[in-house]
Amino acid sequence: MKKADINFSEPLNCPVRNILDRIGDKWSLLILLVLEQEDVLRFNEIHQSIGDISQKMLSVSLKNLEADGLVNRKVYPQIPPKVEYKLTDLGKSLIPFVNALSDWSKQHMDTILRNRTAYKKKL
Amino acid sequence: MKKADINFSEPLNCPVRNILDRIGDKWSLLILLVLEQEDVLRFNEIHQSIGDISQKMLSVSLKNLEADGLVNRKVYPQIPPKVEYKLTDLGKSLIPFVNALSDWSKQHMDTILRNRTAYKKKL
DNA sequence: CGGGATCCCTCGAGATACTG
DNA sequence: CAGTATCTCGAGGGATCCCG
Numbered sequence: 227m228k229k230a231d232i233n234f235s236e237p238l239n240c241p242v243r244n245i246l247d248r249i250g251d252k253w254s255l256l257i258l259l260v261l262e263q264e265d266v267l268r269f270n271e272i273h274q275s276i277g278d279i280s281q282k283m284l285s286v287s288l289k290n291l292e293a294d295g296l297v298n299r300k301v302y303p304q305i306p307p308k309v310e311y312k313l314t315d316l317g318k319s320l321i322p323f324v325n326a327l328s329d330w331s332k333q334h335m336d337t338i339l340r341n342r343t344a345y346k347k348k349l
Numbered sequence: 350m351k352k353a354d355i356n357f358s359e360p361l362n363c364p365v366r367n368i369l370d371r372i373g374d375k376w377s378l379l380i381l382l383v384l385e386q387e388d389v390l391r392f393n394e395i396h397q398s399i400g401d402i403s404q405k406m407l408s409v410s411l412k413n414l415e416a417d418g419l420v421n422r423k424v425y426p427q428i429p430p431k432v433e434y435k436l437t438d439l440g441k442s443l444i445p446f447v448n449a450l451s452d453w454s455k456q457h458m459d460t461i462l463r464n465r466t467a468y469k470k471k472l
Numbered sequence: 473c474g475g476g477a478t479c480c481c482t483c484g485a486g487a488t489a490c491t492g
Numbered sequence: 493c494a495g496t497a498t499c500t501c502g503a504g505g506g507a508t509c510c511c512g
Binding site for chain 1: 506
Binding site for chain 1: 355357358359360363364365366367368369371373374375378379382383386397398399400401415416417418419439442443446447449450451452453454455457458460461464465468469
Protein backbone atom coordinates (compact mmCIF):
# COMPACT_ATOMS: atom_id res chain seq x y z
CA MET A 227 0.00 0.00 0.00
CA LYS A 228 1.28 3.43 -0.78
CA LYS A 229 -1.03 6.01 0.63
CA ALA A 230 -3.87 6.07 3.09
CA ASP A 231 -4.09 2.32 3.60
CA ILE A 232 -7.81 2.25 3.13
CA ASN A 233 -9.03 -1.29 3.29
CA PHE A 234 -11.40 -1.50 0.37
CA SER A 235 -11.93 -5.18 0.91
CA GLU A 236 -13.78 -4.65 4.18
CA PRO A 237 -17.32 -3.84 3.06
CA LEU A 238 -18.49 -2.77 6.50
CA ASN A 239 -15.51 -0.59 7.23
CA CYS A 240 -15.20 1.12 3.87
CA PRO A 241 -16.57 4.65 3.68
CA VAL A 242 -17.00 4.48 -0.06
CA ARG A 243 -19.20 1.45 0.20
CA ASN A 244 -21.22 3.02 2.97
CA ILE A 245 -21.93 6.16 1.04
CA LEU A 246 -22.77 4.21 -2.08
CA ASP A 247 -25.22 2.08 -0.18
CA ARG A 248 -26.97 5.25 0.91
CA ILE A 249 -27.02 7.44 -2.17
CA GLY A 250 -25.97 5.09 -4.93
CA ASP A 251 -29.49 3.99 -5.65
CA LYS A 252 -31.55 5.34 -8.47
CA TRP A 253 -33.43 8.16 -6.75
CA SER A 254 -32.06 9.26 -3.39
CA LEU A 255 -29.61 11.85 -4.64
CA LEU A 256 -32.19 13.27 -6.97
CA ILE A 257 -34.68 13.67 -4.14
CA LEU A 258 -32.12 15.42 -1.98
CA LEU A 259 -31.37 17.90 -4.74
CA VAL A 260 -35.02 18.57 -5.46
CA LEU A 261 -35.64 19.23 -1.78
CA GLU A 262 -32.65 21.52 -1.63
CA GLN A 263 -34.02 23.61 -4.45
CA GLU A 264 -37.49 24.05 -3.09
CA ASP A 265 -36.87 23.94 0.66
CA VAL A 266 -40.19 22.36 1.63
CA LEU A 267 -42.23 20.09 -0.59
CA ARG A 268 -45.26 17.86 -0.35
CA PHE A 269 -45.25 14.29 -1.61
CA ASN A 270 -46.89 15.04 -4.92
CA GLU A 271 -44.73 18.07 -5.51
CA ILE A 272 -41.61 15.94 -5.32
CA HIS A 273 -43.35 13.41 -7.51
CA GLN A 274 -43.98 16.00 -10.18
CA SER A 275 -40.53 17.57 -9.93
CA ILE A 276 -38.87 14.29 -10.74
CA GLY A 277 -41.49 13.17 -13.17
CA ASP A 278 -40.57 9.62 -13.99
CA ILE A 279 -40.37 8.14 -10.52
CA SER A 280 -43.14 5.81 -9.44
CA GLN A 281 -45.17 6.49 -6.32
CA LYS A 282 -43.79 3.36 -4.77
CA MET A 283 -40.15 4.20 -5.30
CA LEU A 284 -40.65 7.75 -4.12
CA SER A 285 -42.28 6.44 -0.98
CA VAL A 286 -39.56 3.88 -0.35
CA SER A 287 -36.74 6.31 -1.05
CA LEU A 288 -38.19 9.00 1.19
CA LYS A 289 -38.58 6.51 3.98
CA ASN A 290 -34.94 5.48 3.71
CA LEU A 291 -33.78 9.07 3.66
CA GLU A 292 -35.95 9.78 6.68
CA ALA A 293 -34.60 6.74 8.52
CA ASP A 294 -31.05 7.92 7.96
CA GLY A 295 -31.92 11.38 9.21
CA LEU A 296 -31.27 13.14 5.91
CA VAL A 297 -34.87 14.20 5.39
CA ASN A 298 -37.51 15.40 7.81
CA ARG A 299 -41.13 14.32 7.46
CA LYS A 300 -43.94 16.41 8.91
CA VAL A 301 -47.50 15.10 8.90
CA TYR A 302 -50.50 17.37 9.25
CA PRO A 303 -53.31 15.32 10.81
CA GLN A 304 -56.10 16.39 8.51
CA ILE A 305 -58.22 15.06 5.69
CA PRO A 306 -57.14 15.05 2.96
CA PRO A 307 -53.71 14.38 4.43
CA LYS A 308 -50.84 16.77 4.03
CA VAL A 309 -47.22 15.75 4.44
CA GLU A 310 -44.22 18.00 4.05
CA TYR A 311 -40.65 16.99 3.42
CA LYS A 312 -37.52 19.03 3.95
CA LEU A 313 -33.81 18.43 4.36
CA THR A 314 -32.34 18.03 7.81
CA ASP A 315 -29.04 19.73 8.65
CA LEU A 316 -27.33 16.42 7.99
CA GLY A 317 -29.02 16.23 4.60
CA LYS A 318 -28.02 19.79 3.80
CA SER A 319 -24.41 19.06 4.70
CA LEU A 320 -24.25 16.51 1.93
CA ILE A 321 -25.54 18.83 -0.78
CA PRO A 322 -22.29 20.69 -1.61
CA PHE A 323 -20.51 17.43 -2.37
CA VAL A 324 -23.33 16.24 -4.55
CA ASN A 325 -23.33 19.52 -6.39
CA ALA A 326 -19.59 19.26 -6.89
CA LEU A 327 -20.05 15.86 -8.47
CA SER A 328 -22.89 17.20 -10.54
CA ASP A 329 -20.73 20.05 -11.80
CA TRP A 330 -17.95 17.62 -12.69
CA SER A 331 -20.49 15.62 -14.62
CA LYS A 332 -21.71 18.68 -16.49
CA GLN A 333 -18.18 19.65 -17.43
CA HIS A 334 -17.04 16.28 -18.69
CA MET A 335 -20.17 14.61 -19.96
CA ASP A 336 -19.44 15.61 -23.55
CA THR A 337 -15.96 14.13 -23.36
CA ILE A 338 -17.25 10.95 -21.81
CA LEU A 339 -19.92 10.53 -24.46
CA ARG A 340 -17.33 11.03 -27.19
CA ASN A 341 -14.99 8.55 -25.54
CA ARG A 342 -17.76 6.00 -25.38
CA THR A 343 -18.66 6.42 -29.03
CA ALA A 344 -15.02 6.13 -30.09
CA TYR A 345 -14.62 3.03 -27.94
CA LYS A 346 -17.54 1.31 -29.60
CA LYS A 347 -16.16 1.98 -33.05
CA LYS A 348 -12.80 0.59 -32.02
CA LEU A 349 -14.40 -2.78 -31.27
CA MET B 350 -38.34 27.25 -9.07
CA LYS B 351 -36.11 29.16 -6.77
CA LYS B 352 -32.53 28.52 -7.64
CA ALA B 353 -30.66 26.97 -10.51
CA ASP B 354 -33.69 25.75 -12.45
CA ILE B 355 -32.25 22.32 -12.96
CA ASN B 356 -34.71 20.12 -14.74
CA PHE B 357 -34.52 16.90 -12.79
CA SER B 358 -37.31 15.37 -14.82
CA GLU B 359 -35.21 15.21 -17.96
CA PRO B 360 -33.18 12.03 -17.52
CA LEU B 361 -30.86 12.70 -20.45
CA ASN B 362 -30.20 16.30 -19.54
CA CYS B 363 -29.72 15.90 -15.83
CA PRO B 364 -26.11 15.89 -14.65
CA VAL B 365 -26.96 14.03 -11.46
CA ARG B 366 -28.49 11.20 -13.39
CA ASN B 367 -25.56 11.07 -15.74
CA ILE B 368 -23.03 10.85 -12.98
CA LEU B 369 -25.08 8.24 -11.16
CA ASP B 370 -25.30 6.13 -14.27
CA ARG B 371 -21.52 6.19 -14.41
CA ILE B 372 -20.38 5.76 -10.85
CA GLY B 373 -23.55 4.80 -9.02
CA ASP B 374 -23.04 1.12 -9.63
CA LYS B 375 -21.60 -1.21 -7.07
CA TRP B 376 -17.94 -1.25 -8.06
CA SER B 377 -16.80 1.58 -10.33
CA LEU B 378 -15.98 4.11 -7.62
CA LEU B 379 -14.14 1.49 -5.64
CA ILE B 380 -12.00 0.57 -8.63
CA LEU B 381 -11.15 4.19 -9.27
CA LEU B 382 -10.01 4.63 -5.67
CA VAL B 383 -7.96 1.45 -5.68
CA LEU B 384 -6.23 2.55 -8.87
CA GLU B 385 -5.58 5.97 -7.42
CA GLN B 386 -3.85 4.44 -4.43
CA GLU B 387 -1.58 2.10 -6.34
CA ASP B 388 -1.05 4.04 -9.55
CA VAL B 389 -0.70 1.00 -11.84
CA LEU B 390 -2.26 -2.37 -11.22
CA ARG B 391 -2.76 -5.63 -13.03
CA PHE B 392 -6.10 -7.32 -13.25
CA ASN B 393 -5.53 -9.76 -10.43
CA GLU B 394 -4.03 -7.08 -8.23
CA ILE B 395 -7.23 -5.07 -8.43
CA HIS B 396 -9.14 -8.27 -7.86
CA GLN B 397 -7.27 -8.93 -4.65
CA SER B 398 -7.40 -5.34 -3.44
CA ILE B 399 -11.16 -5.33 -3.54
CA GLY B 400 -11.53 -8.90 -2.42
CA ASP B 401 -15.19 -9.63 -2.80
CA ILE B 402 -15.73 -8.65 -6.41
CA SER B 403 -16.20 -11.44 -8.94
CA GLN B 404 -13.99 -11.73 -11.98
CA LYS B 405 -16.95 -11.04 -14.16
CA MET B 406 -17.99 -7.83 -12.47
CA LEU B 407 -14.43 -6.57 -12.34
CA SER B 408 -14.08 -7.24 -16.03
CA VAL B 409 -17.35 -5.53 -16.89
CA SER B 410 -16.67 -2.55 -14.65
CA LEU B 411 -13.18 -2.03 -15.99
CA LYS B 412 -14.48 -2.17 -19.52
CA ASN B 413 -17.06 0.50 -18.79
CA LEU B 414 -14.51 2.72 -17.10
CA GLU B 415 -12.21 2.24 -20.06
CA ALA B 416 -14.97 3.04 -22.53
CA ASP B 417 -15.70 6.29 -20.73
CA GLY B 418 -12.04 7.21 -20.74
CA LEU B 419 -11.62 7.13 -16.97
CA VAL B 420 -9.20 4.21 -16.99
CA ASN B 421 -6.40 3.28 -19.34
CA ARG B 422 -5.79 -0.33 -20.32
CA LYS B 423 -2.40 -1.49 -21.52
CA VAL B 424 -1.91 -4.98 -22.90
CA TYR B 425 1.48 -6.65 -23.09
CA PRO B 426 1.37 -9.18 -25.96
CA GLN B 427 3.00 -12.08 -24.17
CA ILE B 428 2.14 -15.41 -22.64
CA PRO B 429 0.97 -15.53 -19.96
CA PRO B 430 -0.82 -12.27 -20.68
CA LYS B 431 -0.15 -9.14 -18.72
CA VAL B 432 -2.56 -6.21 -18.58
CA GLU B 433 -2.05 -3.03 -16.65
CA TYR B 434 -4.68 -0.54 -15.61
CA LYS B 435 -4.20 3.05 -14.53
CA LEU B 436 -6.30 6.17 -14.20
CA THR B 437 -6.48 8.62 -17.09
CA ASP B 438 -6.31 12.35 -16.40
CA LEU B 439 -10.07 12.41 -16.64
CA GLY B 440 -10.28 9.63 -14.10
CA LYS B 441 -7.88 11.40 -11.80
CA SER B 442 -9.91 14.59 -12.00
CA LEU B 443 -12.84 12.78 -10.46
CA ILE B 444 -10.91 11.47 -7.46
CA PRO B 445 -11.01 14.57 -5.23
CA PHE B 446 -14.79 14.66 -5.36
CA VAL B 447 -15.03 10.99 -4.55
CA ASN B 448 -12.66 11.43 -1.64
CA ALA B 449 -14.75 14.35 -0.40
CA LEU B 450 -17.82 12.14 -0.41
CA SER B 451 -15.87 9.41 1.29
CA ASP B 452 -14.76 11.80 4.02
CA TRP B 453 -18.31 12.98 4.55
CA SER B 454 -19.34 9.37 4.90
CA LYS B 455 -16.61 8.69 7.44
CA GLN B 456 -17.64 11.72 9.49
CA HIS B 457 -21.35 11.03 9.59
CA MET B 458 -21.67 7.27 9.35
CA ASP B 459 -22.02 6.88 13.10
CA THR B 460 -24.83 9.42 13.22
CA ILE B 461 -26.60 7.80 10.31
CA LEU B 462 -26.39 4.36 11.86
CA ARG B 463 -27.78 5.71 15.13
CA ASN B 464 -30.58 7.49 13.28
CA ARG B 465 -31.48 4.31 11.51
CA THR B 466 -31.59 2.28 14.71
CA ALA B 467 -33.76 4.89 16.42
CA TYR B 468 -36.08 5.00 13.42
CA LYS B 469 -36.63 1.26 13.54
CA LYS B 470 -37.53 1.38 17.20
CA LYS B 471 -39.98 4.18 16.56
CA LEU B 472 -41.95 1.96 14.20
C1' DC C 473 -53.74 13.41 -0.78
C1' DG C 474 -50.35 10.30 0.65
C1' DG C 475 -49.37 6.51 0.71
C1' DG C 476 -49.68 0.70 1.61
C1' DA C 477 -50.26 -3.97 -0.36
C1' DT C 478 -49.84 -6.97 -4.06
C1' DC C 479 -48.36 -8.86 -8.41
C1' DC C 480 -45.01 -9.33 -11.77
C1' DC C 481 -40.98 -8.99 -14.50
C1' DT C 482 -36.54 -7.45 -15.78
C1' DC C 483 -31.69 -7.46 -15.04
C1' DG C 484 -27.73 -6.95 -11.85
C1' DA C 485 -24.60 -9.90 -10.29
C1' DG C 486 -22.67 -14.33 -8.31
C1' DA C 487 -20.92 -19.23 -9.33
C1' DT C 488 -18.89 -22.15 -12.29
C1' DA C 489 -16.45 -23.76 -16.23
C1' DC C 490 -13.66 -22.92 -20.15
C1' DT C 491 -9.80 -20.58 -23.28
C1' DG C 492 -5.75 -18.05 -25.83
C1' DC D 493 -2.88 -14.52 -16.38
C1' DA D 494 -6.74 -12.28 -17.91
C1' DG D 495 -10.36 -12.76 -19.19
C1' DT D 496 -15.22 -14.92 -21.81
C1' DA D 497 -19.52 -17.80 -21.82
C1' DT D 498 -23.55 -19.75 -19.54
C1' DC D 499 -26.66 -20.48 -16.10
C1' DT D 500 -29.08 -19.04 -12.35
C1' DC D 501 -31.27 -16.47 -8.58
C1' DG D 502 -32.98 -12.61 -5.94
C1' DA D 503 -33.77 -7.98 -5.53
C1' DG D 504 -35.03 -3.55 -7.66
C1' DG D 505 -38.43 -1.39 -9.36
C1' DG D 506 -42.83 -0.61 -12.29
C1' DA D 507 -48.11 -1.07 -12.64
C1' DT D 508 -52.27 -1.49 -10.47
C1' DC D 509 -55.66 -1.40 -6.90
C1' DC D 510 -57.11 0.05 -2.41
C1' DC D 511 -57.74 2.73 1.91
C1' DG D 512 -57.97 6.54 5.84
